[in-house]
Amino acid sequence: MLIFQYFLSIEGLENITARDRAIVWIITTILFIYYINIEAKPQLVPSILAIEKESDRNKDKPNISFDDVAGLEEIKEELQETIDFINNSFKYKKMGAKIPKGILFHGPPGTGKTLLAKAVAGETNSNFLYASGSEFVEKYVGVGAKRVRTLFEKAKKDSPSIIFIDEIDAIGTKRNLESNNEKDQTLNQLLVELDGFNTDDTVIVIGATNRLDLLDEALLRPGRFDRHIYIGNPNTSAREKILEVHTNNKPLDKSIDIKDLAKKTTGLSGAQLANIANEAAIIAVRNNKKLISVLEFEAAIERVIAGLKIKNPTILLKEKKVVAFHEAGHALVSKILNTDVVQKISIVPRGQALGYVLKFPDEDRYLLTKRELEHKIICLLAGRAAEEIIFKEVTTGAKDDLNKATNIAREMVCSYGMSSMGTIALDEVYLRYNYDTIRLEIKKITDAAYNDAKKIINENIEILNHIAKVLMENETIDKDGLNEIFKMYEVPYDFAT
Ligand SMILES: Nc1ncnc2c1ncn2[C@@H]1O[C@H](COP(=O)(O)OP(=O)(O)OP(=O)(O)O)[C@@H](O)[C@H]1O
Numbered sequence: 001m002l003i004f005q006y007f008l009s010i011e012g013l014e015n016i017t018a019r020d021r022a023i024v025w026i027i028t029t030i031l032f033i034y035y036i037n038i039e040a041k042p043q044l045v046p047s048i049l050a051i052e053k054e055s056d057r058n059k060d061k062p063n064i065s066f067d068d069v070a071g072l073e074e075i076k077e078e079l080q081e082t083i084d085f086i087n088n089s090f091k092y093k094k095m096g097a098k099i100p101k102g103i104l105f106h107g108p109p110g111t112g113k114t115l116l117a118k119a120v121a122g123e124t125n126s127n128f129l130y131a132s133g134s135e136f137v138e139k140y141v142g143v144g145a146k147r148v149r150t151l152f153e154k155a156k157k158d159s160p161s162i163i164f165i166d167e168i169d170a171i172g173t174k175r176n177l178e179s180n181n182e183k184d185q186t187l188n189q190l191l192v193e194l195d196g197f198n199t200d201d202t203v204i205v206i207g208a209t210n211r212l213d214l215l216d217e218a219l220l221r222p223g224r225f226d227r228h229i230y231i232g233n234p235n236t237s238a239r240e241k242i243l244e245v246h247t248n249n250k251p252l253d254k255s256i257d258i259k260d261l262a263k264k265t266t267g268l269s270g271a272q273l274a275n276i277a278n279e280a281a282i283i284a285v286r287n288n289k290k291l292i293s294v295l296e297f298e299a300a301i302e303r304v305i306a307g308l309k310i311k312n313p314t315i316l317l318k319e320k321k322v323v324a325f326h327e328a329g330h331a332l333v334s335k336i337l338n339t340d341v342v343q344k345i346s347i348v349p350r351g352q353a354l355g356y357v358l359k360f361p362d363e364d365r366y367l368l369t370k371r372e373l374e375h376k377i378i379c380l381l382a383g384r385a386a387e388e389i390i391f392k393e394v395t396t397g398a399k400d401d402l403n404k405a406t407n408i409a410r411e412m413v414c415s416y417g418m419s420s421m422g423t424i425a426l427d428e429v430y431l432r433y434n435y436d437t438i439r440l441e442i443k444k445i446t447d448a449a450y451n452d453a454k455k456i457i458n459e460n461i462e463i464l465n466h467i468a469k470v471l472m473e474n475e476t477i478d479k480d481g482l483n484e485i486f487k488m489y490e491v492p493y494d495f496a497t
């Protein structure tokens, strides 16, 4: 805008000398560079704080209560104390008790950490200030620190406030792991702010991370983020409650049994369940249905887990055959080892997968035995094993399986003390300098599993052929269809024990 007006005024100048013209151009250039610089300057406050009007203030108060958070009963109970601190802070101050400042929510993604923090703000009528750790990571030294300061100033001004810092690991990782001046300054500023609260300010900081193990110990010390609350994936009854919350505004057909849906979604997070309920509604609209039935829910579960169906995939017949045998290998071995319940096998490409076996554990499990972990690895490698047995060559299709299998084996060696390295958890330093030894241990486990997978497939090669043939014809087989196939053969179940 500024530049535009300036050019207009030049046009009005007549009879100017060459020297005048040069001066005008120099000034224009200087102003232009100045303008560009203003635009490029890093913002000093997180985006959320940059635009703030007095009338916007109430918008920061979330209209979410504990009723919107389903299934986390013990955690809600634990947070009652914090809520009381905020709602009746005078009581605690009179007793000389310090209000705790920092709470850390940790656990896998999509389990309701943000939702819960908002609900704490809702229950206490506090201002909710959201910031993501990655917003503080800047290449300009000092910018992140300044943002932290601004965030806390605003929180104190508008107290009572809840500051929620998502992905706090983006600024709070251990300082010795990698040296980064800007990040260290930002973290230091956060520590300063946490230490520097005035007791008159009712400000609670809630941090969230998927990786508690990466956080700098200074951040976890008493007086800082000293309360750690683990929020894990919901168990069956929690999933039932979450599904209830997310379906109570939707017209459901009588065919739907929420309990049953909860059983079919073992291992999924709250966010995935919310997503499934929404997808089911969308699919129902597309199918011109008045009510959402169990069919839409099943399609939604598949879509959320396996990704979008690819329309008109161009797969060669030979590839289709490889995928059919690969998936048949997974399904056959899973069924024989009785690991998880196979819900469906499909060779209809979805997301990045050419085919998949949809399985859910039969029940919520917290502990797994060494044998069960080995069985999981055998099932994961069974796709590749089937390819090798049938086609005498292997494809790139097992990449994801190999990754998962190796991860489980690595955990067995490094974290669970389930290898010949002994009953020991191996720390980062050991891993860094002795990875070759560890790799050999991992390989022992995966090699043995691969051999077992091949053995099971060779012993049941007729069933493998049968499953692959049906897949080639129909593209999918569901749980009952698979049971039908198995009934036709004498299956040596003793392998599982
Ligand atoms: N316990 C729950 N009750 C009801 N809804 C839930 C629950 N857990 C998750 N959800 C749904 O999932 C959505 C995403 O959850 P949220 O963003 O709180 O997860 P998160 O743990 O913060 O995830 P991330 O670690 O990925 O940031 C919520 O908005 C909500 O719709």
Ligand SMILES: [Zn+2]
Pocket: 326, 330, 380, 383, 384, 397, 398, 401
């Ligand atoms: Zn596979």
